[in-house]
Amino acid sequence: MKPIIEADSISKVYHLGGIGAGTLRDSVADWWARRRGANGRATPASDDAPTRRNGKDFWALHDVSFSVQAGEVVGFVGRNGAGKSTLLRILSRITEPTSGRAVLRGRVASLLEVGTGFHPELSGRENIFLNGAIMGMKRAEIARKFDEIVAFAEIGGFIDTPVKRYSSGMYVRLAFAVAAHLEPEILIVDEVLAVGDAEFQRKCMGKMRDVAQGEGRTVLFVSHNMNAVRKLCSRAILLDGGEVQLAGETSAVINRYFSSALSQPSTELEQHPNRSGGLTPHLLRLEISGADGQPASCFAPGDRVRITLHLRCAQRILDPRIGIGFTDAAGERLFAVANYLSPCVLDPIEGQTNLVAEFELPPVLPSRYLLDIGLTDGAGKRYDEIYGAAALDVTESNYLGTSHPYFREMGHIMVRSNWSRG
Amino acid sequence: MAELESPPYELVLEPSRGGFRFSWREFLEYRDLLRLLVERDFISRYKQTVLGPVWFIFQPMLTTAVFALVFSHIAGISTGTVPAPIFYWSGLLAWNYFAQNIAIGGNTFTNNAGLFSKVYFPRVIVPLAVVIGNLGTLAIQSVAFAGLVAIYALQGAATNLHPDWHLLLLPLVVAQLAVLSLAFALIFSALTAKYRDLSHLNQYLVQLWMFATPIIYPTTQIPAKWHWVMLANPAAVPVEMFRGFLLGQTNLQAGEIVFSVILTLLLFLIGMVLFQRVARTVVDTA
Numbered sequence: 001m002k003p004i005i006e007a008d009s010i011s012k013v014y015h016l017g018g019i020g021a022g023t024l025r026d027s028v029a030d031w032w033a034r035r036r037g038a039n040g041r042a043t044p045a046s047d048d049a050p051t052r053r054n055g056k057d058f059w060a061l062h063d064v065s066f067s068v069q070a071g072e073v074v075g076f077v078g079r080n081g082a083g084k085s086t087l088l089r090i091l092s093r094i095t096e097p098t099s100g101r102a103v104l105r106g107r108v109a110s111l112l113e114v115g116t117g118f119h120p121e122l123s124g125r126e127n128i129f130l131n132g133a134i135m136g137m138k139r140a141e142i143a144r145k146f147d148e149i150v151a152f153a154e155i156g157g158f159i160d161t162p163v164k165r166y167s168s169g170m171y172v173r174l175a176f177a178v179a180a181h182l183e184p185e186i187l188i189v190d191e192v193l194a195v196g197d198a199e200f201q202r203k204c205m206g207k208m209r210d211v212a213q214g215e216g217r218t219v220l221f222v223s224h225n226m227n228a229v230r231k232l233c234s235r236a237i238l239l240d241g242g243e244v245q246l247a248g249e250t251s252a253v254i255n256r257y258f259s260s261a262l263s264q265p266s267t268e269l270e271q272h273p274n275r276s277g278g279l280t281p282h283l284l285r286l287e288i289s290g291a292d293g294q295p296a297s298c299f300a301p302g303d304r305v306r307i308t309l310h311l312r313c314a315q316r317i318l319d320p321r322i323g324i325g326f327t328d329a330a331g332e333r334l335f336a337v338a339n340y341l342s343p344c345v346l347d348p349i350e351g352q353t354n355l356v357a358e359f360e361l362p363p364v365l366p367s368r369y370l371l372d373i374g375l376t377d378g379a380g381k382r383y384d385e386i387y388g389a390a391a392l393d394v395t396e397s398n399y400l401g402t403s404h405p406y407f408r409e410m411g412h413i414m415v416r417s418n419w420s421r422g
Numbered sequence: 423m424a425e426l427e428s429p430p431y432e433l434v435l436e437p438s439r440g441g442f443r444f445s446w447r448e449f450l451e452y453r454d455l456l457r458l459l460v461e462r463d464f465i466s467r468y469k470q471t472v473l474g475p476v477w478f479i480f481q482p483m484l485t486t487a488v489f490a491l492v493f494s495h496i497a498g499i500s501t502g503t504v505p506a507p508i509f510y511w512s513g514l515l516a517w518n519y520f521a522q523n524i525a526i527g528g529n530t531f532t533n534n535a536g537l538f539s540k541v542y543f544p545r546v547i548v549p550l551a552v553v554i555g556n557l558g559t560l561a562i563q564s565v566a567f568a569g570l571v572a573i574y575a576l577q578g579a580a581t582n583l584h585p586d587w588h589l590l591l592l593p594l595v596v597a598q599l600a601v602l603s604l605a606f607a608l609i610f611s612a613l614t615a616k617y618r619d620l621s622h623l624n625q626y627l628v629q630l631w632m633f634a635t636p637i638i639y640p641t642t643q644i645p646a647k648w649h650w651v652m653l654a655n656p657a658a659v660p661v662e663m664f665r666g667f668l669l670g671q672t673n674l675q676a677g678e679i680v681f682s683v684i685l686t687l688l689l690f691l692i693g694m695v696l697f698q699r700v701a702r703t704v705v706d707t708a
Contacts, residue, residue: 014706025619089705090435093542096702101436108433116540121466130462133455134541185431 002105003067004186004218005091010100012061012086012242060086062242063100070106070185073212073219075233075250077226077257080273083242084222085190088112091220092188106185106218109135113190115175120164124155124174127163131178145181152207153177169380173200180207187211190222191277208232224274224387226254226370230331254331258368263391265295269310269373274388282375282384285310288392291358300397301363301414309355309373316350319378324357326369326392333372334364334412363414365406366396438702442695449544459551464558478559479566482518486510493638502640503582504669505574511567513637516664519560519596520603520657521628527552527607528624530697531615531704538705545701546694549607553600560596584670595664602656602686608693612700615707631655636662642673653678656685 061083068074076084090097092110117134118127128149132142142149150159153174155166163171189208205228212219212232223229229236229250236253238245246256269275269283289295291304299305307324323338337359339346346355369392375384399414400406406414468474486507493499494506501509527549531538534548571583614621635657636644644652652658659674659682666672 027617089539093433093435094539095705096437097435098437101434104433104435106431110541113540117537119462119466121469122462126462126465130458133452133458134537134543136452136543137454138451139454139457 001070004070004105005066005068005102005220007064007066007091007102008100009063009065010061010087010090010097010102011059011063012083012090012095013098014058014060015056059242061090061097064239064242064244065100066237066244066247068218068220070218071216072235073221073233075229075236075253076220076222076239077224077229077236077253078239078245080275082239084239085112086242087239088188088190088220088222104186107136108186108188109182109184110188111135111179111182111190112188114172114179118163118171118175121162123162124150124153124159124166127174128178131175132182135179135182136184137182141183149174149177149181152180152203169200176200176204180204180211184217186218186220188220191224205231224276225372226257226327226331226387227333227372230254251330255329257388258329258370258391261368261370261388261391263297263368263393265289265297267390269386269389272386272389274386276382276385276387279382279384280314282311282313283309283373283386283389284312286371286373286390288390297391298393298395299361300395301361301399302397303361305359305361305392307357307371309357310352311349311355311375312352313350313383316348317375317377317383318348320346320349321376321378322346322355323374325372325374326364327372327388328364328367328369328412332412334369335362361394363399363416364394364412365408365414366394368393442698444546444694444698445544449546452543452547455543456547456551456554459547460555463551463555475562478562482511482514482563483566485514489514489638499639500643502642503671504640505579508571508574508583508669509640509665510638511570512665512668513661515560515563515567515668516595516599516661517632517635517637517657518563519556520599520661521632522556522559523549523553523600523603524606524610524628525625526556527604528610529614529621530607530611531700532618532621535705546608546697549604549611549697552607553604557596557600582671585668586670588667588670588672592664592667595660595667598660598683598686599664601690602660605686605689605693608697609689612693612696615700615704631657634658636665653681656682656689660686 064083064087066074076087078084088110089095089112091102091104092108092112094110094112115131117131119130122130125146128146129139129142133139150156153170153176155170155174158166158170163174166174208219208221209232211217219232221229221232233250235248236250237247238253238257240260246253265288267286269285270281272281272283275281287295287308287310288297289306289308290299291306293306309322321338321340323336323341325333325336327333337357339355339357349355370388371390371392372387373385373389374382376382400416468477489510490506493510494501504512526533530545530549538545575583610620610624614624634651634655636652641652641658641662652662659678663672663674663679663682666674
């Protein structure tokens with residue numbers, strides 16, 4: 001059978017400097033200069049010359065080829081700017097490739113944002129129909145699934161209230177509910193799972209898994225969350241600098257993605273390329289040190305680790321909840337530390353502030369671990385989130401007191417044990 | 423067997439160099455979206471104004487009053503045999519519909535940049551929804567106009583109005599106004615997407631355009647040697663036709679009407695080509 005998606009050396013060039021729409025004034029000036037044969041500005045004679053003027057070419061995608069079989073769930077990973085979003089935009093038909101071609105053999109729906117086209121004045125009911133239609137659903141199809149959508153969104157009695165009166169949680173739940181009930185042959189999803197409170201996120205993941213595995217849909221999934229990629233995708237493609245670095249089994253691709261991460265004692269977070277979409281930077285910098293305050297990024301199980309987070313909050317956060325998750329090279333989350341998972345009570349935070357976490361490194365296997373950081377509050381509002389914000393290395397140690405190696409196959413944590421004849 | 427294996431739907435994405443691409447089949451698949459957008463625009467517009475639907479009547483009423491005062495009483499411009507308020511309001515019915523379509527539809531790409539960068543659907547649906555949605559406003563204003571005529575008729579002041587079978591042709595005239603305004607909405611959308619500085623010019627242009635169109639003066643006032651100017655204005659004939667058919671007095675020639683219809687279709691074609699060309703990659707420059 002022919003693959004459901006075939007991309008054949010797709011490239012996309014943006015013209016930097018000249019980016020954005022020009023003005024008629026400039027175009028007329030250019031035209032006049034050319035007519036008079038003025039050589040002040042050497043502009044190539046092409047139909048969109050005005051936008052190319054002074055511009056440098058930027059290859060957002062360069063010769064990207066891949067194919068996807070029907071029913072496959074393929075993850076696209078890579079740092080921001082690697083070309084993932086551009087690729088999704090082309091496959092969703094939002095823009096055209098500069099060269100190359102792609103063939104899609106099925107109806108496509110893309111979910112690059114939750115709640116696209118929601119109108120604040122319209123009720124939840126009206127928005128379900130509008131939003132569904134924008135994403136390509138027929139009216140009858142939406143009507144058929146209406147009750148299911150409302151139930152999934154858990155908004156019950158508010159269905160006829162204008163969505164401008166919804167809480168942000170309700171808004172997001174309704175928006176995702178509509179999207180989750182799309183039934184295209186090809187579904188393109190860009191990190192929208194990272195919405196809502198933790199419980200709703202779990203529900204979304206479950207729904208995604210149903211769509212992907214149960215219903216046999218073809219899904220292209222883009223995320224920085226390696227844990228989600230590992231759980232959902234059978235295959236993954238690593239993009240870097242607009243090119244395919246590696247395409248293959250998910251674990252191998254995640255492994256490669258990890259190896260490109262640097263472990264260092266201090267990491268700038270303000271401009272971090274992995275920040276989840278749509279969030280304003282609250283996390284500015286992360287420092288790792290030992291309990292003595294010595295900067296370090298390499299530890300042995302049992303060591304005390306101190307992580308200092310520099311934050312800036314424009315608004316006061318009353319009940320701040322900050323967590324750091326540790327994910328291994330297979331994309332699996334091994335453990336997490338968080339203020340709400342400790343007996344300590346944090347005061348409300350505001351403005352520039354530092355938070356210090358100190359913990360004992362659990363007996364995990366020697367490897368590189370990526371730190372996923374999230375800042376929310378008690379009401380589930382997300383302020384900041386960076387998957388793979390920094391890396392920490394766990395070294396070989398004599399934790400078990402033996403020279404026998406401890407393989408991954410034996411388990412994820414090492415446990416000291418005593419053996420004797422009873 | 424090969425046909426059985428390949429799904430019915432196959433979409434090829436590749437750079438379209440030049441060329442005009444438009445898929446009717448796809449357009450029809452999105453007809454529910456068209457309907458919902460029309461509903462959305464109408465509901466949201468009258469929910470946002472304090473006066474609600476009354477605003478739709480209030481606005482031409484006020485303009486008519488100002489015109490009657492300034493152009494009829496002070497400037498003394500004749501409105502022929504028709505009472506000035508009826509003359510102005512009938513012209514404004516057609517003109518407001520036309521101008522509103524262009525004012526809103528002419529900024530399709532700039533007003534919907536966020537939406538267009540997140541989801542694909544045939545972009546032409548957006549200005550089309552505007553043109554169809556404004557028919558609702560036109561209908562409300564027409565009912566109010568009928569009320570105005572009734573008041574004049576009761577006072578015996580409407581003896582010069584002879585509505586006849588031409589009234590039945592009004593839907594066709596409205597259709598021409600719709601296509602023509604859609605054509606300009608498409609052209610302006612394409613141009614403002616490419617040249618941002620044009621969006622300021624659009625509003626100004628439409629305002630001036632009204633004075634070049636027989637709204638405040640009857641075509642009988644135009645000297646014969648300037649008649650070609652009226653024909654060169656694509657909006658003049660349909661607007662005049664609308665008023666003429668409504669009031670039962672028209673002195674348009676059949677040839678003028680045929681020319682105007684051809685011009686409208688031509689402009690629509692140009693609009694579609696320009697619009698589709700820009701639509702393909704407009705989000706890259708947003």
